[in-house]
Amino acid sequence: MRLQPEPVQAVKERRDRALAALVGGVPYIAFLGLRFDRRGDELTATLPFDERLIGNPILPALHGGVTAAFLEVAALVELSWSMLWEAMESGRLDAATLTPETLPRLPKTIDFTVDFLRTGLPRDAYARARVNRSGRRYASVQVEAWQDNRARLFAQATGHFLMPDTAPARD
Amino acid sequence: MTPERIRIAxxxxxxxxxxxxxxxRVESIGPGTAEISMPWxxxxxxxPRTGVIAGGAVSALMDTCGGAAVMSHPEAxxxxxxxxxxxxxxxxxxxxxRIRARAEVYHLTRSVAFVRATATDDDPARPVATATGAFTVERGA
Incomplete structure (x- = not known):
């Protein structure tokens, strides 16, 4: 007998629940007002504009520290999500019981380098990160951010992360 | 540090x-240096499991402190x-x-300020983070 494929709604709910547990557990993500949209395993981070994020009131422009923080959180969430995705899709982790308390530990940032390409305008910003290398202990993640035009990045960054002890061996 | 300079900062x-x-909070300002702190x-x-402040918030403190050090440089x-x-x-x-960041402009050219910064908590012997950055220098017309 052939196994019935899992209903699409159940798959979506499971993945969205895991993402919500990951993102909802971090107070600083709520402080910045960050949202994460998911298409399959691809995440896009959105930083909705807020007056509190301004660093130069005369221009006005986003605070460079906010841009750096946005990129770092986007990189960290992407890396955690890629670990979580694998654990969830392989059945090692049950998303139904996942809460911020039972999530695998988050990776720790070792270093983070931000390249500020353009002034951050007083409007929404978006970011997508890519895990370039994810080993048992270390990972390297690259992230790009844009505002009105996807092709005109306003910042990009690379960071190294220390993987949590419970991370599955992948090399 | 003159009271006037710290007032402006x-x-x-x-x-x-x-x-x-x-x-x-601005703690001190010198020629091309700044010290700014931020409460937990x-x-x-x-x-959430450790209560440790996000790296991003420390970045914002370091960036602000670096910018303040540039602005307080004697070449203004x-x-x-x-x-x-x-x-x-x-x-x-x-x-x-509290986290305290201290930044200094260690080299300034006509167009670029090179900045180093260190952040510590109550234990000054154990840095929380260090940073290096390049900042633009905007000259008046």
């Missing part, structure tokens, strides 16, 4: 909405913006403790 920082959102706040926690730039910033996270900031 405090006004400058108080006018930055995000510095206010993080409750940053539950809303800034990046790892009209403005500055961050070109790049690299942060090394040396050890987690102890929950509940």
């Amino acid at each position: 405090r006004q400058f920082i108080a006018a930055i909405p995000h510095a206010r959102a993080l409750a940053m 706040d539950a809303r800034l926690v990046g790892d 730039p009209q403005g500055t913006a961050t070109l790049d910033l690299r942060i090394d996270y040396m050890s987690p900031a102890t929950p509940g403790q």
Whole structure:
């Protein structure tokens, strides 16, 4: 007998629940007002504009520290999500019981380098990160951010992360 | 440090909405140096299991402090913006403790300020993070 494929709604709910547990557990993500949209395993981070994020009131422009923080959180969430995705899709982790308390530990940032390409305008910003290398202990993640035009990045960054002890061996 | 210089720096920082959102405080200002601190706040926690403040909040403090050091340089730039910033996270900031950043412009050219910064909590012997950055130097017309 052939196994019935899992209903699409159940798959979506499971993945969205895991993402919500990951993102909802971090107070600083709520402080910045960050949202994460998911298409399959691809995440896009959105930083909705807020007056509190301004660093130069005369221009006005986003605070460079906010841009750096946005990129770092986007990189960290992407890396955690890629670990979580694998654990969830392989059945090692049950998303139904996942809460911020039972999530695998988050990776720790070792270093983070931000390249500020353009002034951050007083409007929404978006970011997508890519895990370039994810080993048992270390990972390297690259992230790009844009505002009105996807092709005109306003910042990009690379960071190294220390993987949590419970991370599955992948090399 | 003249009282006038620190007054101007405090006004400058108080006018930055995000510095206010993080409750940053100017501790001292010298020629091309700045010291700015920020209290621990539950809303800034990046790892809920440890209560350690998110790296991003430390970045914002380092960036602000670096910019303030550039603005306080004797050659008095009209403005500055961050070109790049690299942060090394040396050890987690102890929950509940203030984080103090100290930045200095170690070289200034006509167009670029090279900045180094260190952040510590109550234990000055154990840095929480260090940073290096390049900032633009805006000259008046």
